[in-house]
């Protein structure tokens with residue numbers, strides 16, 4: 001197998017990975033970055049990004065990511081197609097296999113592989129992606145001011161998203177599969193007492209409909225029971241809040257993760273329990289999952305990588 005030695009390897013090309021590459025490039029670490037299956041990361045799947053600082057008129061997700069990529073390239077980041085398929089973090093230098101047929105030996109590793117939102121698996125979720133379907137209330141809620149939206153999920157995140165959206169929308173349906181909420185007591189109470197939120201217990205969504213975007217959802221109440229009921233409800237927005245899957249599988253044997261798979265780092269820092277291995281962005285962030293927070297932690301990871309290499313006399 002071909003082996004290449006580098007000082008700083010970045011895995012992932014979302015805001016965290018590219019920002020790490022900008023800082024590592026400017027610190028002369030000659031970073032190598034592998035983009036993975038989704039060059040540019042999650043924001044390439046959205047149209048308008050209105051909350052990334054520096055763009056008063058907003059910017060399209062793909063354009064923002066192209067700009068970040070170009071900025072990283074300008075400072076010498078070696079940006080490559082390729083997927084990290086295995087890791088050996090048992091000792092430095094750390095070994096990462098790319099596409100199953102090449103090994104990178106690196107003194108520092110920045111994991112910026114993101115997290116993937118879970119969907120119900122309906123064809124209509126793909127059909128209306130960016131046209132009424134969203135997995136991020138903080139990102140897209142603003143587009144639904146004074147409109148009617150649905151949130152799917154029964155945990156704390158779903159309740160939080162419903163409450164957040166209720167501050168903007170005229171009405172929020174919280175669609176819950178079970179006859180109860182899994183959320184903490186306090187969140188349950190806040191949802192139940194909110195005049196704009198209606199909880200639809202024992203409901204499944206079977207489809208979405210609309211001409212040029214989501215206009216409604218098809219529901220089944222008490223699916224498979226003798227009193228099963230099928231009906232439709234008009235909604236303008238459809239928000240998934242059934243969890244995310246952090247892309248951390250290949251690193252899990254070596255790093256601490258929480259029960260969902262988010263990589264655990266030192267509070268307020270991107271440092272993992274392995275010196276020289278850092279995790280930035282959504283893969284280590286169950287709380288915020290925003291482009292700007294991902295970029296911020298990518299910056300921190302590159303600064304930590306530079307300090308580590310400097311302390312070890314490797315630069």
Ligand SMILES: Cc1cc2nc3c(=O)[nH]c(=O)nc-3n(C[C@H](O)[C@H](O)[C@H](O)COP(=O)(O)OP(=O)(O)OC[C@H]3O[C@@H](n4cnc5c(N)ncnc54)[C@H](O)[C@@H]3O)c2cc1C
Nearest residue numbers: 012013014016036038041042084114139281282289290291
């Ligand atoms: C539809 C949508 C709209 C959004 N809108 C907004 C918004 O308006 N504002 C906002 O702030 N946030 C928004 N977000 C959230 C934002 O996109 C994320 O918080 C942010 O992209 C996280 O950045 P990241 O760098 O951690 O990872 P990601 O953007 O998830 O990128 C992960 C990267 O890792 C790569 N990767 C994964 N596994 C591997 C591997 N094994 N080998 C190599 N590479 C790998 C992928 O190819 C990808 O490039 C939105 C998200 C979605 C899905």
